[in-house]
Amino acid sequence: MACKNCDSKAKLYKELDALIQEHKGSREALMPVMQGAQGLFGYLPKDVQILIAEGLDLKLSDVYGVATFYSQFTLEPQGENVISVCMGTACYVKGAQLVLDELKKELKVSEGKTTPDGKFTLNATRCLGACGLAPVMMINDEVYGRLSANMIPGIIAKY
Amino acid sequence: METFRSHVMICGGTGCHSSGSGDLIKAFEEQIKGNGLDKEVKVVRTGCFGLCEVGPIVVIYPEGAFYSRVKAEDVKEIVEEHLLKGRIVKHLLYHDSINENSGDIKSLNEVNFYKKQKRIALKNCGIIDPENIDEYLAFDGYKALTKVLTEMTPEEVIKTVKDSGLRGRGGAGFPTGLKWDFCYKAKGDKKYVLCNADEGDPGAFMDRSVLEGDPLAVIEAMTIAGYAIGSDQGFIYVRAEYPIAVQRLQHAIKQAREYGLLGKNILETGFDFDLEVRLGAGAFVCGEETALMRSIEGKRGEPRPRPPFPANQGLFEKPTLLNNVETYANITQIILNGADWFSAIGTEKSKGTKVFALGGKINNTGLVEIPMGMTLREVLFDVGGGIPNGKKFKAAQTGGPSGGCIPTSKLDIPIDYDSLVSIGSMMGSGGLIVMDEDNCMVDIARFFMEFIVEESCGKCAPCRIGTKRMKEILDRIVAGKGVEGDIEKLEELGNMLKESALCGLGQTAPNPVLSTIRYFRDEYEAHIKDKRCPAGVCKGLMRYTIIADKCKSCGICAKNCPVSCISGEKKVPYVIDQDKCIKCGQCMEKCPFGAIELK
Numbered sequence: 088m089a090c091k092n093c094d095s096k097a098k099l100y101k102e103l104d105a106l107i108q109e110h111k112g113s114r115e116a117l118m119p120v121m122q123g124a125q126g127l128f129g130y131l132p133k134d135v136q137i138l139i140a141e142g143l144d145l146k147l148s149d150v151y152g153v154a155t156f157y158s159q160f161t162l163e164p165q166g167e168n169v170i171s172v173c174m175g176t177a178c179y180v181k182g183a184q185l186v187l188d189e190l191k192k193e194l195k196v197s198e199g200k201t202t203p204d205g206k207f208t209l210n211a212t213r214c215l216g217a218c219g220l221a222p223v224m225m226i227n228d229e230v231y232g233r234l235s236a237n238m239i240p241g242i243i244a245k246y
Numbered sequence: 247m248e249t250f251r252s253h254v255m256i257c258g259g260t261g262c263h264s265s266g267s268g269d270l271i272k273a274f275e276e277q278i279k280g281n282g283l284d285k286e287v288k289v290v291r292t293g294c295f296g297l298c299e300v301g302p303i304v305v306i307y308p309e310g311a312f313y314s315r316v317k318a319e320d321v322k323e324i325v326e327e328h329l330l331k332g333r334i335v336k337h338l339l340y341h342d343s344i345n346e347n348s349g350d351i352k353s354l355n356e357v358n359f360y361k362k363q364k365r366i367a368l369k370n371c372g373i374i375d376p377e378n379i380d381e382y383l384a385f386d387g388y389k390a391l392t393k394v395l396t397e398m399t400p401e402e403v404i405k406t407v408k409d410s411g412l413r414g415r416g417g418a419g420f421p422t423g424l425k426w427d428f429c430y431k432a433k434g435d436k437k438y439v440l441c442n443a444d445e446g447d448p449g450a451f452m453d454r455s456v457l458e459g460d461p462l463a464v465i466e467a468m469t470i471a472g473y474a475i476g477s478d479q480g481f482i483y484v485r486a487e488y489p490i491a492v493q494r495l496q497h498a499i500k501q502a503r504e505y506g507l508l509g510k511n512i513l514e515t516g517f518d519f520d521l522e523v524r525l526g527a528g529a530f531v532c533g534e535e536t537a538l539m540r541s542i543e544g545k546r547g548e549p550r551p552r553p554p555f556p557a558n559q560g561l562f563e564k565p566t567l568l569n570n571v572e573t574y575a576n577i578t579q580i581i582l583n584g585a586d587w588f589s590a591i592g593t594e595k596s597k598g599t600k601v602f603a604l605g606g607k608i609n610n611t612g613l614v615e616i617p618m619g620m621t622l623r624e625v626l627f628d629v630g631g632g633i634p635n636g637k638k639f640k641a642a643q644t645g646g647p648s649g650g651c652i653p654t655s656k657l658d659i660p661i662d663y664d665s666l667v668s669i670g671s672m673m674g675s676g677g678l679i680v681m682d683e684d685n686c687m688v689d690i691a692r693f694f695m696e697f698i699v700e701e702s703c704g705k706c707a708p709c710r711i712g713t714k715r716m717k718e719i720l721d722r723i724v725a726g727k728g729v730e731g732d733i734e735k736l737e738e739l740g741n742m743l744k745e746s747a748l749c750g751l752g753q754t755a756p757n758p759v760l761s762t763i764r765y766f767r768d769e770y771e772a773h774i775k776d777k778r779c780p781a782g783v784c785k786g787l788m789r790y791t792i793i794a795d796k797c798k799s800c801g802i803c804a805k806n807c808p809v810s811c812i813s814g815e816k817k818v819p820y821v822i823d824q825d826k827c828i829k830c831g832q833c834m835e836k837c838p839f840g841a842i843e844l845k
Binding site for chain 2: 114115116117118119121122149152153156157158159160174175176177179180181212213214215216217218219220221223230232
């Protein structure tokens with residue numbers, strides 16, 4: 088019986104290959120391709136970066152340079168649930184720091200890191216533009232607004 | 247064409263979407279169908295109404311009933327009462343939309359929040375379905391492009407934009423018509439039209455709302471710009487953090503292509519123009535024009551020295567026109583109504599309107615568009631509804647990390663590009679964050695500097711090193727370790743940075759620090775000399791003290807203190823040795839009598 092995990096992995100690499108072929112040799116397509124690749128894998132492992140570099144006719148250092156320049160790209164696997172606490176000004180003046188501190192305490196994890204069980208990654212993010220609901224955080228695609236620190240344990244328990 | 251007797255407009259902007267407007271749309275559609283009204287009532291998902299504070303917002307026409315903070319469970323009542331029986335559900339209306347004396351509902355223009363606004367860039371937001379090009383066309387959409395392509399020469403278009411006095415809405419306020427003229431005159435076989443939608447200022451969401459509420463206005467304006475400067479290709483560079491805006495833009499581009507309004511031979515005039523959307527990837531510096539162009543080229547978004555200016559050598563080294571979203575959103579109106587109409591609005595040097603995102607400690611959080619020249623006081627207190635919870639206003643911050651804090655004494659200055667610069671702030675893209683007495687200005691300055699340190703691209707030394715040193719000084723001030731001379735050091739470093747940094751990011755980065763020193767020097771001094779945070783925000787400056795009257799001398803605090811700095815004996819209140827205290831808070835947490843306070 089074929090390994091299920093290997094099958095799905097092979098499928099991802101096939102999709103990546105199709106994405107690269109579509110933009111073969113085009114330097115200006117680098118960011119869209121990297122965004123697509125991160126969408127597939129959740130992060131940009133080294134072998135994926137090598138494939139992109141070869142496909143677009145670039146040096147690996149070009150790809151790595153772009154990957155480390157933009158905060159959206161990550162070289163490490165992310166947790167099952169990604170928490171993004173908005174640190175825009177409107178949220179900050181309404182107490183976003185307290186929310187972030189509470190999450191750190193509750194999850195026992197520092198900013199930008201993933202819990203040892205791989206369940207949560209905690210990020211402080213740039214303005215999400217939902218200033219009317221400040222302070223705001225997102226867990227995956229779900230937005231939680233008008234937060235206070237004491238709401239955090241209850242929200243985390245849902246995941 | 248189908249006609250409906252009532253329209254239910256539900257805000258689908260990010261703010262209302264986040265507070266559940268997606269579910270409301272479904273609930274309305276179900277209830278309307280359930281009551282057999284689906285041939286008579288139409289549900290429309292619109293762009294932002296502006297009053298995000300009371301979202302999700304639902305407005306029902308023809309009455310113009312303005313329902314606020316609508317919940318899914320309210321929908322049944324609204325449909326059965328209002329839509330079926332024609333009785334407006336008054337207890338669900340926005341509080342200011344009912345006339346106190348007569349009990350009648352006010353039209354939207356009479357509501358305080360809207361009364362003093364003038365909507366040009368936001369004209370269609372909250373009025374049309376942004377995903378339906380027919381609605382855009384019905385509201386004068388593509389009339390301006392038709393006029394330009396059939397009646398005007400490129401020179402005439404540029405002259406109109408010049409005469410209107412429109413200045414760049416991205417922050418710096420460069421005259422838009424002049425920019426168009428430079429690009430028009432630049433020599434090159436290929437030219438590009440770009441739209442800067444990399445709205446990175448924290449607390450700013452004007453451009454997002456325009457793209458979500460009226461994407462075709464921007465697309466049409468870019469097409470006009472393409473005709474004016476002689477370009478057939480455009481790019482919109484938009485933040486990846488704005489998924490709804492990206493999706494609506496892409497949808498709008500697709501519809502425009504289907505209608506022959508983008509692509510080859512537009513309106514059969516022989517003019518070709520097409521657009522692509524490019525996503526940013528989370529780098530604030532990419533809002534700077536040369537960095538943005540590098541990013542579109544697929545490189546690290548680092549700025550480069552100017553000249554050469556992008557008008558001559560921009561994207562792929564070709565002549566390039568770059569304007570901000572809100573700037574483009576004014577163009578079609580200027581073409582249709584004429585330069586004189588536009589230049590009659592505003593002040594002598596700042597024409598038209600400006601969109602602001604009101605946020606922070608203000609009652610009416612949301613999006614407002616006001617004529618230039620209105621005073622900050624009017625914006626904050628008349629339109630914005632003042633400060634919540636009876637607190638005192640302390641400062642308003644404009645221009646994000648490039649701007650400054652404006653104190654009470656400057657509330658009566660008119661809002662225009664030059665007045666704001668004269669008081670050490672800047673127009674910026676339009677974020678307007680209000681702070682009250684509970685906010686510490688040193689902490690806010692440190693917050694912006696931290697942002698800049700993270701977002702500095704590192705290419706030039708003044709910005710890379712200077713901002714870091716400034717942040718270190720601010721860090722020690724808020725930690726209670728500030729020393730005499732720190733304020734002067736910040737000023738010296740800040741002024742040096744202004745003069746020597748490579749791009750706009752670094753040159754304006756010291757503004758939040760310099761402006762808070764200018765207007766709130768006493769707060770800095772309190773932190774440094776008295777080791778006290780007047781607003782009670784900076785933890786490093788707070789002290790744990792035992793309230794003698796409440797202390798029962800049980801000794802639990804002393805037992806739990808990890809550094810053994812609490813001493814006392816039976817029947818005598820305990821005391822904390824402030825020199826040894828590490829401010830861990832254990833004592834306060836463990837005290838059974840609430841006898842320890844933090845101040």
